[in-house]
Amino acid sequence: MNWKPIRQSEMTLQQQIVTWITEHIERGDWVAGTKLPTQRQLAMQFGVNRSTVQQALEELKATGILEAKVGSGIYVAHNSWHSLITQTQPNWQTYIDTSLHKPNYHTIQLINEYEQRDDVIRLGTGELAPSLLPTAEIEASLKELSLQPKALGYSSPQGSDRLREAICEYVKKRGIHANPQNVCIVSGALQALQLIAVGLLEQGSIVFQEQTSYLNSVHPFQSVGMQMMAIHRDAQLAQTLAEKKRKRQAVFYAVPTLNNPTGVVWTALEKKQLYEACKQSRIPIIEDDVYHELLFEAATPPIKSMDDSGQVLYIGSVSKTLSPGLRIGWLIGPTTVIERLADIKMQTDYGSSAISQEIVLHWLQSGKYEKHIVSLRQKLQQRADYVETILQEKFCDIADWYKPKGGFYIWLKFHEPIVDKELFIKLLQRQVLINPGYIYNPQDTQHIRLSYAYATYEELETGLKNLFEIVKKDT
Amino acid sequence: MNWKPIRQSEMTLQQQIVTWITEHIERGDWVAGTKLPTQRQLAMQFGVNRSTVQQALEELKATGILEAKVGSGIYVAHNSWHSLITQTQPNWQTYIDTSLHKPNYHTIQLINEYEQRDDVIRLGTGELAPSLLPTAEIEASLKELSLQPKALGYSSPQGSDRLREAICEYVKKRGIHANPQNVCIVSGALQALQLIAVGLLEQGSIVFQEQTSYLNSVHPFQSVGMQMMAIHRDAQLAQTLAEKKRKRQAVFYAVPTLNNPTGVVWTALEKKQLYEACKQSRIPIIEDDVYHELLFEAATPPIKSMDDSGQVLYIGSVSKTLSPGLRIGWLIGPTTVIERLADIKMQTDYGSSAISQEIVLHWLQSGKYEKHIVSLRQKLQQRADYVETILQEKFCDIADWYKPKGGFYIWLKFHEPIVDKELFIKLLQRQVLINPGYIYNPQDTQHIRLSYAYATYEELETGLKNLFEIVKKDT
Numbered sequence: 024m025n026w027k028p029i030r031q032s033e034m035t036l037q038q039q040i041v042t043w044i045t046e047h048i049e050r051g052d053w054v055a056g057t058k059l060p061t062q063r064q065l066a067m068q069f070g071v072n073r074s075t076v077q078q079a080l081e082e083l084k085a086t087g088i089l090e091a092k093v094g095s096g097i098y099v100a101h102n103s104w105h106s107l108i109t110q111t112q113p114n115w116q117t118y119i120d121t122s123l124h125k126p127n128y129h130t131i132q133l134i135n136e137y138e139q140r141d142d143v144i145r146l147g148t149g150e151l152a153p154s155l156l157p158t159a160e161i162e163a164s165l166k167e168l169s170l171q172p173k174a175l176g177y178s179s180p181q182g183s184d185r186l187r188e189a190i191c192e193y194v195k196k197r198g199i200h201a202n203p204q205n206v207c208i209v210s211g212a213l214q215a216l217q218l219i220a221v222g223l224l225e226q227g228s229i230v231f232q233e234q235t236s237y238l239n240s241v242h243p244f245q246s247v248g249m250q251m252m253a254i255h256r257d258a259q260l261a262q263t264l265a266e267k268k269r270k271r272q273a274v275f276y277a278v279p280t281l282n283n284p285t286g287v288v289w290t291a292l293e294k295k296q297l298y299e300a301c302k303q304s305r306i307p308i309i310e311d312d313v314y315h316e317l318l319f320e321a322a323t324p325p326i327k328s329m330d331d332s333g334q335v336l337y338i339g340s341v342s343k344t345l346s347p348g349l350r351i352g353w354l355i356g357p358t359t360v361i362e363r364l365a366d367i368k369m370q371t372d373y374g375s376s377a378i379s380q381e382i383v384l385h386w387l388q389s390g391k392y393e394k395h396i397v398s399l400r401q402k403l404q405q406r407a408d409y410v411e412t413i414l415q416e417k418f419c420d421i422a423d424w425y426k427p428k429g430g431f432y433i434w435l436k437f438h439e440p441i442v443d444k445e446l447f448i449k450l451l452q453r454q455v456l457i458n459p460g461y462i463y464n465p466q467d468t469q470h471i472r473l474s475y476a477y478a479t480y481e482e483l484e485t486g487l488k489n490l491f492e493i494v495k496k497d498t
Numbered sequence: 499m500n501w502k503p504i505r506q507s508e509m510t511l512q513q514q515i516v517t518w519i520t521e522h523i524e525r526g527d528w529v530a531g532t533k534l535p536t537q538r539q540l541a542m543q544f545g546v547n548r549s550t551v552q553q554a555l556e557e558l559k560a561t562g563i564l565e566a567k568v569g570s571g572i573y574v575a576h577n578s579w580h581s582l583i584t585q586t587q588p589n590w591q592t593y594i595d596t597s598l599h600k601p602n603y604h605t606i607q608l609i610n611e612y613e614q615r616d617d618v619i620r621l622g623t624g625e626l627a628p629s630l631l632p633t634a635e636i637e638a639s640l641k642e643l644s645l646q647p648k649a650l651g652y653s654s655p656q657g658s659d660r661l662r663e664a665i666c667e668y669v670k671k672r673g674i675h676a677n678p679q680n681v682c683i684v685s686g687a688l689q690a691l692q693l694i695a696v697g698l699l700e701q702g703s704i705v706f707q708e709q710t711s712y713l714n715s716v717h718p719f720q721s722v723g724m725q726m727m728a729i730h731r732d733a734q735l736a737q738t739l740a741e742k743k744r745k746r747q748a749v750f751y752a753v754p755t756l757n758n759p760t761g762v763v764w765t766a767l768e769k770k771q772l773y774e775a776c777k778q779s780r781i782p783i784i785e786d787d788v789y790h791e792l793l794f795e796a797a798t799p800p801i802k803s804m805d806d807s808g809q810v811l812y813i814g815s816v817s818k819t820l821s822p823g824l825r826i827g828w829l830i831g832p833t834t835v836i837e838r839l840a841d842i843k844m845q846t847d848y849g850s851s852a853i854s855q856e857i858v859l860h861w862l863q864s865g866k867y868e869k870h871i872v873s874l875r876q877k878l879q880q881r882a883d884y885v886e887t888i889l890q891e892k893f894c895d896i897a898d899w900y901k902p903k904g905g906f907y908i909w910l911k912f913h914e915p916i917v918d919k920e921l922f923i924k925l926l927q928r929q930v931l932i933n934p935g936y937i938y939n940p941q942d943t944q945h946i947r948l949s950y951a952y953a954t955y956e957e958l959e960t961g962l963k964n965l966f967e968i969v970k971k972d973t
Contacts, residue, residue, distance in 0.1 A: 026677065051808020052680065054834045112807045113782040118747060119838045121700035123722055127841050135844055139654045153647030161650065165640040165853075172628030175636065175823040179614045202501065205527065210685065210847040217846055221721075225596035241845055246696075247598055272593060307588040332587045333526020348650040348852025359529045363594045366602050369610055370716055371692055372685040376851030377823025378640075 027070045036071050040079035048088060048099055056116045057099045059089070125246045130447060130462055137456050144486040147458025148477035149283065149343075149431060155402055155476065156346055157395050161382065164391065168381050178374030180365035182208025182353075186380045189387040190339070190353050197315070198328030199337065201355050207365045210350040210375045212313050212340045214368075216243040219274070219309060219336065222367040223360065224249055229273040231264065231306070235464040237283040238276055256293065261300035274307045280322060281314035281430035284463050284472035288428050291323045298326050302334060313340040313352070316396045318429035319404050333357035341383055343431070344396055349379040400429070406475040407433070410483055417491050424473075431476035434460075440468035441494060455489045502545045511546050515554035523563060523574055531591045532574045534564070600721045605922060605937055612931050619961040622933025623952035624758065624818075624906060630877055630951065631821055632870050636857065639866065643856050653849030655840035657683025657828075661855045664862040665814070665828050672790070673803030674812065676830050682840045685825040685850045687788050687815045689843075691718040694749070694784060694811065697842040698835065699724055704748040706739065706781070710939040712758040713751055731768065736775035749782045755797060756789035756905035759938050759947035763903050766798045773801050777809060788815040788827070791871045793904035794879050808832035816858055818906070819871055824854040875904070881950040882908070885958055892966050899948075906951035909935075915943035916969060930964045 028039035047053050059065070062080065066073040080097055083089040090100040127135065137143050174183065181187060187203035194201060209215045216238075224230075226248045232238055234253040238245075245251060252267060254260070254275075264275075277297060279289040289297075301308050310326045327337040333356070340352030354364065368374065386392040407427045414424060414433070422437045442459050450457055460470030471490075478486055503514035522528050534540070537555065541548040555572055558564040565575040602610065612618050649658065656662060662678035669676060684690045691713075699705075701723045707713055709728040713720075720726060727742060729735070729750075739750075752772060754764040764772075776783050785801045802812040808831070815827030829839065843849065861867040882902045889899060889908070897912045917934045925932055935945030946965075953961055 050806060052677075052832045052834075054808065054832060057834050113780050113809055115698075115782075115808070115832060115834050118698045118700075118782070119834070121747070122696065122698050123701065124696040124842050124845070126838070127845060132841060135655055135841075138652075150652055153651060156647050156650045158645050158647040158650055162643065162645045165643060165645075168637065168640060170633050170637045170640075172631050172633040175631045175633055175821040176628060177613070177625055177822045180610055210851075213845075214847045221597065221599040223590075223593045223597050225593075226598065243845070246845070272596070305588050307590075307593070331525060333529065333590070334588055342848075346650040346852070347652045347848065350847060350849065350851045357527045357529060357590060359527075359532045359590050359594070363601070366607060366610075367599050370599070370602060370688075370718070370721070372689045372825060372847070373817075373822065374825065376685075376825045376854040377821070378853050378857065379851040382853065 027068075036069075036075050037079045037082070040065075040069060040071070040076065041082050044079070044083060045088060051112045051115075053099050054112065054115045055099050055101045058095075059097045059099070061096065123246070125242060128240075128462060130444060130459065131240060133447075133451065134456060134458065137451065142454055143451075144455045144482040144489075145474070145477045146455060146483070146486045146490065147472050147474050148456070149458075149472075149474060150347055150477055151343070151399075151431075152477045152479070154479070155399060160391065160395070161346065164382060164385055164389075168378075168385060170378075170381065174377045174381060176377075178208075178377060178380075180369045180374070181206065181361060182365075182375060183377070183380040183384065186384045186387075187353075189384050190355075193387055193392075194337075194339065194355065197312075197322075198324040199355065204358050205355050205361055207354045207361045207368065208375050208380060209352045209354055209368065210372065211342050211347070212311060212338045212352045213241060213243065215336075215338045215352060215354040215364075216241075216276075216309070218354070218364040218367050218371075220244045220247050220249065222364045223307075224274065225272055227271065229268060229271055231267075231273060231275040233277075233282070233285075235285055235460070235467065235470075236276065237278065237311070237463065239464060240458075240462040256297060260296065261303045264300055264306060265304045268304055268306060273304075274309055275301050276309045276311065277326065278311045278314070279326060280312055281318060281428065281432075283311075283314065283430075284432055284458065284460070284470075285434045286425065286427050286430060286432045288318070294323070294326045295329060298329050298335070302332065305334075308335045309338065310335050311338045313338065313343050314430045316344050317400060317403060317431070319400060319407075320428065327355065333360075336360065341386075341392075344399065345383070345386060345392065349376075349382060351375060351379050351383045403429070403431070403476060406480075406483075409480060410473065410475040410487070413484060413487050417487065421491075421494060427475075431474045433473040433475065435471050435473045437469050437471075437494065442468050442471055446493065449493050450490065453489045453493070455486045457490070502543075511544075511550050512554045512557070515540075515544060515546070515551065516557050519554070519558060520563060526587045526590075528574050529587065529590045530574050530576045533570075534572045534574070536571065598721070600717055603715075603937060605919060605934065606715060608922075608926065609931060609933065612926065617929055618926075619930045619957045619964075620949070620952045621930060621958070621961045621965065622947050622949050623931070624933075624947075624949060625822055625952055626818070626874075626906075627952045627954070629954070630874060635866065635870070636821060639857060639860050639864075643853075643860060645853075645856065649852045649856060651852075653683075653852060653855075655844050655849070656681065656836060657840075657850060658852070658855040658859065661859045661862075662828075664859050665830075668862055669812075669814065669830065672787075672797075673799040674830065679833050680830050680836055682829045682836045682843065683850050683855060684827045684829055684843065685847065686817050686822070687786060687813045687827045688716060688718065690811075690813045690827060690829040690839075691716075691751075691784070693829070693839040693842050693846075695719045695722050695724065697839045698782075699749065700747055702746065704743060704746055706742075706748060706750040707752075708757070708760075710760055710935070710942065710945075711751070712753065712786070712938065714939060715937040731772060735771065736778045739775055739781060740779045743779055743781060748779075749784055750776050751784045751786065752801065753786045753789070754801060755787055756793060756903065758786075758789065758905075759907055759933065759935070759945075760909045761900065761902050761905060761907045763793070769798070769801045770804060773804050773810070777807065780809075783810045784813065785810050786813045788813065788818050789905045791819050792875060792878060792906070794875060794882075795903065802830065808835075811835065816861075816867075819874065820858070820861060820867065824851075824857060826850060826854050826858045878904070878906070878951060881955075881958075884955060885948065885950040885962070888959060888962050892962065896966075896969060902950075906949045908948040908950065910946050910948045912944050912946075912969065917943050917946055921968065924968050925965065928964045928968070930961045932965070 460467035
């Protein structure tokens with residue numbers, strides 16, 4: 024939306040806006056049922072007063088092109104005047120409504136939208152702050168890259184050979200013994216889950232997970248018809264799994280090291296127990312290990328390191344440590360599975376960015392990656408301590424939390440069940456964005472995922488002050 | 499597979515190979531039913547004689563771990579000894595066989611596999627030769643990039659704002675008037691099709707296309723349950739579409755400029771006719787325009803430029819012109835549709851590589867892109883002329899073709915129906931890789947897609963000589 028009305032025009036600003044919106048609708052760019060941006064947003068985009076926008080919208084409502092829905096906003100109308108125009112347009116909204124893939128939850132759409140704005144304090148973001156990204160170093164490393172012409176062509180199905188070799192070397196330190204043919208390069212961990220969903224599971228398969236799970240906030244499995252099932256990891260685990268699985272196909276999704284969003288770290292024994300329980304019922308495990316480098320203390324080996332039967336699909340990534348913008352992760356598993364998923368990746372996007380792969384290779388091989396992580400961990404630890412100090416000062420009487428063991432998050436639990444969409448919206452009105460617990464567990468009304476990784480120190484203080492005030496008012 | 503037997507070991511090379519393969523199978527890395535690489539490939543990988551490999555495999559077959567299938571190769575056996583081991587392994591092969599997404603056709607898997615080998619002449623490849631890629635210039639442009647920390651974070655749903663603005667500017671020359679909110683950056687054109695398949699169409703929707711179509715060689719729509727329907731574009735087109743569509747949802751997939759694989763270029767009138775016919779039945783059009791920059795003569799405007807009702811989804815890409823390894827394309831359409839597809843992209847891979855986006859932005863803005871294309875077109879024209887000379891000399895009596903108008907391909911039509919999998923395999927045995935017509939139209943046994951874009955001049959000559967010899971022998 025880079026159009027702005029012209030001040031020197033013979034038409035008034037209001038007229039110009041009316042014409043522009045009308046044309047937009049006639050062209051089929053905004054179809055019937057489209058929600059318009061808020062008046063405030065439009066005013067900003069057009070570079071005019073809010074009252075000018077308001078008058079233009081009133082005029083359009085009067086002619087029936089737009090309609091207001093109380094408490095929800097202004098929409099392109101479904102009226103007869105408009106349907107005259109749209110008789111020749113495809114019914115885009117119907118297409119969207121009946122299509123296969125679920126939309127993101129509204130809260131998550133709002134999060135994705137508001138995360139783009141510079142005037143918002145992001146208290147929940149699962150991403151390193153710009154100041155923690157080694158931007159200058161990545162820029163410098165671009166100058167050191169020497170590209171082979173072949174690297175700029177289409178990739179081999181499993182990704183760059185050299186990068187896969189480097190990843191095998193890298194995961195050795197985690198006790199994982201893999202060969203390059205056990206590795207598929209993916210565009211981030213989420214794509215690995217997507218490939219598993221369509222490439223390994225039949226419709227109606229069960230995905231076991233913990234009650235509170237990252238998978239509830241994205242839905243690679245739900246969107247293709249898998250059934251999610253929350254599981255308590257207790258002494259009866261093996262039996263429970265067998266009973267619930269019955270004759271169906273199943274996988275277990277686990278984030279044993281620095282769980283997203285809870286921050287929980289499993290002991291070696293807990294990992295062993297899950298592995299054995301799944302092995303009994305021959306249930307494959309998806310081990311999501313994208314946060315392990317960010318543990319403040321030494322990490323215990325992943326489940327994959329215990330895997331003597333090709334049962335664990337292991338996911339790693341540089342998105343949480345180096346740069347999400349590179350979109351590089353990896354999936355490690357039996358050759359048979361990896362070749363299958365690589366075949367689907369070829370049908371999906373023909374491979375991941377060659378340049379991104381070269382950058383990650385360079386960072387792994389040069390030792391820059393591990394050096395960067397050492398300093399990153401220290402900075403995250405400082406941020407965690409800072410947020411804890413604020414929490415200690417202000418939140419002791421209304422919430423509980425565990426001291427974070429690493430990563431980005433504190434899983435803040437309020438004593439009262441106050442975390443609902445209303446709270447989310449109220450904070451948004453104060454330009455504070457949180458990740459409410461209910462996006463990870465629909466039944467949860469007590470938690471928020473607090474991230475000390477993204478906002479500045481100042482923003483963290485202001486954001487938490489706002490959170491405290493709003494919560495206090497409510498309780 | 500970076501393991502090699504050790505020559506100084508106390509074990510013989512054969513013993514070491516037997517042990518290594520057995521361990522591989524016990525670990526579940528090669529599951530029952532896995533096909534082993536050929537003896538030749540194994541010998542190369544292990545750095546031993548083929549006879550050593552053969553003896554090791556014989557030993558493993560004797561113990562029942564491996565089994566040979568006549569004319570097909572050697573597989574990990576499904577026998578009782580092996581099932582003892584695999585009782586605790588997940589049934590990966592069953593998982594794969596029952597999962598949602600179709601595998602690539604076997605011929606395409608072979609193409610993907612053999613395209614990785616340096617000793618193969620690629621006569622059909624849909625990709626620029628390494629020597630045609632501006633590798634040095636891209637490497638140089640990396641040194642000119644200045645990165646913003648925000649660019650290295652997660653992308654906004656539709657992709658980089660600056661890149662989207664640059665693309666709007668770029669497509670203006672094609673007569674397309676779009677705003678950044680009409681644009682979604684994708685990881686290549688194939689991903690755009692994938693997003694449309696799951697984000698806009700209900701199960702059982704119809705995808706109209708031409709008889710011979712790129713979509714038959716990948717299958718973004720087929721894999722999620724859409725019905726493909728071949729259509730002749732004749733005077734009754736509007737009526738045919740209406741009859742076949744009935745009450746179902748439908749889209750029309752078209753490559754009006756330099757069709758893949760046929761190379762056909764539609765006239766402005768043909769484009770207009772398709773647009774009007776689809777408009778009558780309110781059928782959206784997917785216009786795949788990734789080859790237009792490679793027309794040897796001036797291009798006529800795309801269908802999208804006629805679109806006054808938001809009916810055309812337009813796809814562009816730099817994969818055919820600058821570098822497929824960047825994985826950057828774009829999708830242009832009504833805001834409503836673009837926002838929906840961007841939302842799904844966020845659920846799929848959280849956006850395309852930020853660095854790749856920066857590179858494409860730099861190339862578009864600096865004018866490097868258009869300059870590069872001018873010189874690329876000349877080189878492609880020379881290659882086309884060269885291949886035509888060979889065809890004129892050798893193939894006049896056995897095949898027909900049209901002089902290419904641009905792009906990569908000559909759609910070579912043999913007089914006899916000789917293009918089958920046998921021909922494909924025979925040529926592969928001579929290390930010549932072709933793209934047979936049947937991957938684009940299962941009924942086609944007369945065409946091959948000849949590409950003058952990839953192989954070297956010398957390889958083109960040798961490859962065509964081999965093709966000629968094999969065909970001559972058969973007829």
